[in-house]
Amino acid sequence: MSEFEIPAGGLVEAPAVAQPNIFPIEWRCETPKLAEIYERAKREGFNPADINWSELSPEAWSDDEKVAIMYWWALLSNFDSSGPAVFARATIHAWEMHEEDPVRKCFFSITRDETNHEETCQRVIQRLVPNGPQGFTPTSELQRVALNNIGWLYHNGGRYWTGYNRAIDRYPLAVIFTSFMMGEVASSTLFHGMAHATTHPVFREIFTKIGRDEARHLQICINLLEKEWPGLTDEHKTFITKQLRAGFVFLSMVLWEPPAQFWDLPC
Numbered sequence: 001m002s003e004f005e006i007p008a009g010g011l012v013e014a015p016a017v018a019q020p021n022i023f024p025i026e027w028r029c030e031t032p033k034l035a036e037i038y039e040r041a042k043r044e045g046f047n048p049a050d051i052n053w054s055e056l057s058p059e060a061w062s063d064d065e066k067v068a069i070m071y072w073w074a075l076l077s078n079f080d081s082s083g084p085a086v087f088a089r090a091t092i093h094a095w096e097m098h099e100e101d102p103v104r105k106c107f108f109s110i111t112r113d114e115t116n117h118e119e120t121c122q123r124v125i126q127r128l129v130p131n132g133p134q135g136f137t138p139t140s141e142l143q144r145v146a147l148n149n150i151g152w153l154y155h156n157g158g159r160y161w162t163g164y165n166r167a168i169d170r171y172p173l174a175v176i177f178t179s180f181m182m183g184e185v186a187s188s189t190l191f192h193g194m195a196h197a198t199t200h201p202v203f204r205e206i207f208t209k210i211g212r213d214e215a216r217h218l219q220i221c222i223n224l225l226e227k228e229w230p231g232l233t234d235e236h237k238t239f240i241t242k243q244l245r246a247g248f249v250f251l252s253m254v255l256w257e258p259p260a261q262f263w264d265l266p267c
């Protein structure tokens with residue numbers, strides 16, 4: 001007896017899967033460089049729990065100093081805490097659009113990295129100011145102003161998330177991620193600079209590890225743009241110009257070059 005049986009009328013071909021959809025599954029590789037970057041990501045990732053957090057002593061600073069440090073990490077978390085959701089959304093979209101396998105895997109690796117970065121921000125903030133960045137009770141004017149500015153910072157971050165969600169189904173990934181390329185350029189430079197400048201061992205380790213991740217993310221964005229740029233329309237190229245400015249505006253609060261018309265946060 002045979003192990004299978006073909007119906008009398010012959011095999012019935014499966015209907016095509018309505019798109020967009022993550023099926024049918026496929027593993028095309030058109031950009032070997034992206035596959036190489038993904039392999040590096042698997043080796044270079046770090047675990048925030050392995051950092052010696054006992055060396056970050058809250059007793060080393062005054063209450064205002066701790067809130068000031070927390071405030072800077074809250075600014076950073078505007079990117080690093082939104083990163084997991086942003087790139088998780090992009091990963092799903094890449095699957096639905098049947099992007100080549102290395103693109104999907106690179107987006108996954110960025111999602112994982114950004115989750116580590118978010119956890120790092122969380123650990124620093126919670127160690128120095130429990131219930132920060134928004135759940136603590138300010139006890140000075142500086143702390144009150146910091147808390148108010150954080151609220152406005154996250155309000156504007158929410159506006160970007162809304163716009164991103166609207167745009168991701170309308171434009172090619174290369175267009176969407178141009179603004180994030182701005183972020184990766186700034187982040188890789190910023191973290192490497194801070195790693196060399198800081199004297200605190202915990203911060204030096206954090207900045208070194210995150211800087212390495214961000215440099216890798218920048219390589220992914222550049223390779224994605226090189227892959228997609230020849231097929232972009234003039235309309236898309238014009239939109240990319242706008243995205244570059246939007247990326248700069250979004251980063252302005254950590255680059256200390258805020259456009260006057262945007263980051264004039266009420267105190």
